[in-house]
Amino acid sequence: MVKSPKSSKKAAARAAKARETAETNAFLDSIFILISSDGEKFQTDGHCIRHSKVLMQASKSLETPDTPIQVEKVQGDTLNRVLEWCNNHRDDGKYVSQCGPSLRLPQWDFRWLKDLDNQELVDLINASNDLQMQQLMDYACKTVANMAKGKNPAQLRELFGILTDEEEAELALNEPGPSTA
């Protein structure tokens, strides 16, 4: 008699936890359709999109389970790479971001990010910023920092495609209308 309220509470908690676990597992195995800004379609599942806060939010507010998720800011090529990265990290545990230069890249990420060209890397960083993917953002920014180490300003401009003020002014002369810079 004395223990019955506790046991009922425990049972309720256990049931709630079981329900939550079932929901999580169902989510992870769900299939989602993503549409990039240029109209490309991608099929993925919960293991992949859990790395992105934006996609997680979008998946929870779908009208029907079959509704595609519109990714307005990311192009198809970049979204394809994002999903490739997510797929490789589908079994990762929860990521905790650590501050400062002590971050060390895992081997696969190091090689994968190194093989991207600069345009692809910058696009990937912008995509991870828009989709709020902290782990990919940390790894990609670390890669850019590694590229920038030991370079003087002229080398940095050449590496990242940054124009000097004189070049910007010269371009502005030739471009029609006001410069978009």
Next chain:
Amino acid sequence: MAENDGETIVPDEQCNLTASTPMKSSGLEQVESPKERKTSMVECDDEGNPSSGTPDESPKQLTPHSIPPRRRRSPRRPEVSASRLPLKVLNQIFQYLPLKDLRSAMLTCHSWNNALSMEDSDIWQYLLGKKLPEAAVSDPFLLAELGSAKKKLRAWYFAWNTSDISRNNYIRTNGFTVHRQPVAQSTDGVRGKRGISKGVHAFDITWDGPLGTVAVVGIATKHAALHCVGYVALLGSDDQSWGWNLVDNVLMHNGAQLGVYPKMNNPPKYEVGDKIRLIIDCDTHVAYFERNSEFLGIAFNHIPPLRLYPAVCAVYGNTEVTMVYVGSPQMG
């Protein structure tokens, strides 16, 4: 007829764009001009960019008249636009870079410079925590006048030099205070880590503890001696240093007394703990002091254009002198 009119208008605009293009009054000659420009365009294609299929016409118009090295490449809007990354992303990239590379990044473009100009951002906070001793960071008074993490980090790079110091002095764990040990018949000095040779720079110097018979603040070159036997106003005793002895308010350089400073009857004695600001103006070759924010007049002029270090020399046992670099002083 309409086509001909169109052709004649374009060359005029191009002539206006580039002053070096010779003006031609004859109509027939104007007809010839486009052909010449086309020829030069072809040459530019060969020299500058053979792989490009359809170069824009307008950049090519400027190319023949610009500086020869620039003919090989017309500036194009680059595909990689790292200069336009969001501020949050730039901050994240820069937090992985050491200080030397941050300097290169600041000089690369405006948006990177803007990101790094926020002096209390995480980048500077992290470096501050890493470089400065804990005793300095946790002291509420030592760096109180410096308003940002970046300025505190900069002060660290100008602090007393642990490897350019008399053997009877040592730098306390906060890195900014020199302590003279009680050694008899010895004058002991210390120099700052970084010398200056351009611009206007201010150093806040505070003397804690008794002055003794000699307590000199001033500037020194790399070659000025920092130790000698006896109790001597070492700073200012030769042509490598300039000093102000707080004990008798006398200025010294090259072994000669330059008079009392401040230049007034019975100038007040230095009160232990008063803040003295040493200001070195390398561009006009003068140095002067302020005491508790009060300007005391020019101390030294006609200083030679050498690399100069802040310096002090002391004779009293267990006396301590703190020096904090504050950058360019407020001109008032």
